[in-house]
Amino acid sequence: MYVHVPFCASTCDFCAFYQTSPTADGVEGFLSGIEEEANLVEWPRPVTTVFWGGGTPGLLAPTDIIRLGAIIQRRLGSVSATPPSEFRSPQLLEWTVELAPASVTDARLAALKEIGVTRISMGVQSFQPALLDALGRQHTLDQVMRAYGRIRTAGFASVNLDLMFALPGQTEAEWNADIDAAVALAPDHLSAYCLTFEEDTKLWVKLSAGRVKLDVENEAQLYETTWARLAGAGYAQYEVSNFARPGHACRHNLATWHMHEWVGLGPSAASQQGGLRGANIADLVEWRARVARGARMTEDRVALTPALLLEDSLIFGLRMNAGVDLNALRHRYPDAPWSTVDALVQRLAEDGLALLETGRLRLSDRGRLLADAVGAEIMESMDEPVSA
């Protein structure tokens, strides 16, 4: 289950996610909306992972956290509603909440612990004050350090830090220093994102105006440095931008990359369930209105055909270091155009972009840097009519 908490105190220059300023009415509407939307969903089996993203879920007041937590708990497959047990559902494996450093307070952390959250993901982005400023982030280095200390003290099972590289004006030395600073904190998990220019962001505007320049070679080198250094520090890469100590990979995200089902609640949240994929409208008021009419997953709605699921299993599966099990996919989707897929696999392997071992296909480091190009090739090969 994914819950999109759409509130932010301000908009970061790089962010294209749906968010709005928190008001008392807005939060009230959001919480009741989530409850209504959860009632619309058919829950065929217990939820195994929960992820609250945003936005900044940490902007919710402790009481609102408790309230939202209670709504969620009802869907976790347990009838018991009496606190304070750690896990209310034996099936629940992971419950992640994203927090911004500025919103981390002991009261909030206590509320999160109380509802059963197991994993905190904190958006640090950078340990360099000048770069934080350049990204439009609202926190200081001091806040980051204090927040991290509080989270650790509260005793969550797993903690992730988000970092960003290839920032405008960032030197390689500064990025290395960020990696060092992050590793020194010994989180369980690290996400290291290459800055992406997304439409509808302030950075995009700067890029279009020529004030920021793209340097693909520099980005590629930073990727390589990052992967090598984090591996050396004991963080195994398991996806393009995700690294974890043993046993700390994010199960929620792994499930989506494996094309399992998930239910997304809240404005702009995407779902993949019951043969459909789609997203809610990215507008708090309109989302509520639609939920009130019983409508969800109203945007980008597509039927999940075997061909689409196979295509996405390959495109998104290959982003993971473990790659995909072609034999299993072949078994699951026997009618796909396998001859063209096999030809592509052959070419990828010949050119050192991928490795094929006992039916499992995974990208090489060079191939992973080209995961989008590989994805486009996969789409193209799936376009081919099935050969007779």
Added chain:
Amino acid sequence: MDVSLTRNFCIIAHVDHGKTTLSDRLLEHTNTVQQRVMTDQHLDSMDLEKERGITIKSHPVTMTYPAKDGRLYKLNLADTPGHVDFSYEVSRSLAACEGAVLLIDAAQGVEAQTVANAHLATAQNLKIIPVINKIDLPSANLELCMKQLEDILMIPAEEAILASGKAGIGIVDILEAVVKRIPPPRWSEHPHTRALVFDSLYDSYRGVITYARVFSGAIKAGDQIVLMSTNQKADVKEVGIFTPKMQKVDVLSAGDVGYVVSNIKDTSEIKTGDTLTLSRNPATVMLPGYKEVRPMVFCGLYPLESNDYEKLKAALGRLRLNDAAFLYQSESSVALGFGFRCGFLGLLHMEIIQERIRREHDVEIISTYPSVVYRVKQHGHEEIEVDNPVNLPDPGTIDYISEPTIKAAIHIPNEAMGDILSLVMEKRGTVEHTDTLDTTRVMLTCVMPLNEILVDFNDRLKSITHGYGSMDYELGAYQPSDLVKMDILINADPVDAFASIVHRDKAEGKGRALCEKLAEIIPPQMFKVAIQAAIGGKIIARDNVKEMRKDVTSKCYGGDISRKRKLLDKQKEGKKKMKQIGKVSIPPDAFIQVLKN
């Protein structure tokens, strides 16, 4: 009207020496076109002509002029194409006249085409009226122009009229000179009707419209005419003159220039230079100078999108209707699919047709490497003509290959001499002689293979001479040459569109340059891509396309899947717009860029 009161003349000049502006002033002065309907460059009606400052189609016009001698004259002005590609058309336009106004830009002096055009006019026995134009320019050098007139063109300087088309200076002097110096229409006493065809046009309502100069006799609606080169007969539906719009008249008589609408359906049946006569009482001897025009330069034209094939075919058909010198036939290429082999008079002609396809017919096209027509002799066979490298027979069976040459007159500033000599050498040319034009300029007369000037010769001439150099050429003889077919291989697959016929000594250098260029133009690819140049299986040059370095979205979670798919889909569609050669995606403009050097 009395034939002695008719004058047929044309204006000849180097490009940009002010021909069209002067024509416009003549039209205004004779009230042929009211000033208020004059747009600049009235006679050049095609956009391309205006942009390039050249005349592609003929735009004849009939004016009446009350001369100072008190008599009213009929003046027929033939506006001639102004480029070497169309030199035969120029010669036919000139043949329709008795005199020529030779324009010289007062600031530029005599240039290559001034000389070439003056020679063409002299060859047609035309009376030349020298006019020094743009005399109001601050940089005008009248003294030099006068001297060049005498030294280079052997025309007495006192015959020169000083004028400015722009400022309207000397217009009456020119009109008076046309009346007084140019003789009345020749051969008007010939016993049979004869008219010279100097152009034709396709009109979607009226069919083929023939432009003709009547030398003797008369043509009117209802006559049956005979095209003497083919003996084809046609019924005349209408005759008229150009004012400059087409205006119907009862009869075209000796000395007249006008148009003939007949029941001929296809412009290819009307050949420029042909003689029209009447089927009753026909002439037996054609007017002099007719020849078959044949395309000199060929290239393949392919639609960028293969489903535009029919659209391209229709566009070529339309263009052909108005341009009998342009030929096309369908062909196919392994790399480019279905398209057309097209023949042109020269490079400018080729560029113009390509441009018109894009602009007027809205079809994006890919052009292959241009080729001249080679003559190939195989053991025990007759000579064959080859205009497409792909059709070159197995080298083992070839006795010899010969290629067309040109004789070029190149005008350059003295200081460019060394560089131009190297350029001519590089292009396998020889300089036959050099003539001093004045204290600052020389004229080189060179023989060069036509295929060497196809792509960039003129650009380089202009660049070396900072725009001051100019060239004119006429076709010369075929000469045997050590020519080979050079293939370009992309990942070991030969790409027929890039194949070319080159001189053996230049193959390696050219191959290397082509490989380098392709490696630069083809965007980075996921897979390793080798580009090689080869002669008969032997690799003579190679390069590698850059490898793609990074193409990955950093953040990609459940909520991003739909958006991600849209992006990948866009990426995939972008790739579809490229030409796939094996597993390599080549942007369509790569083909054009490679040719541009």
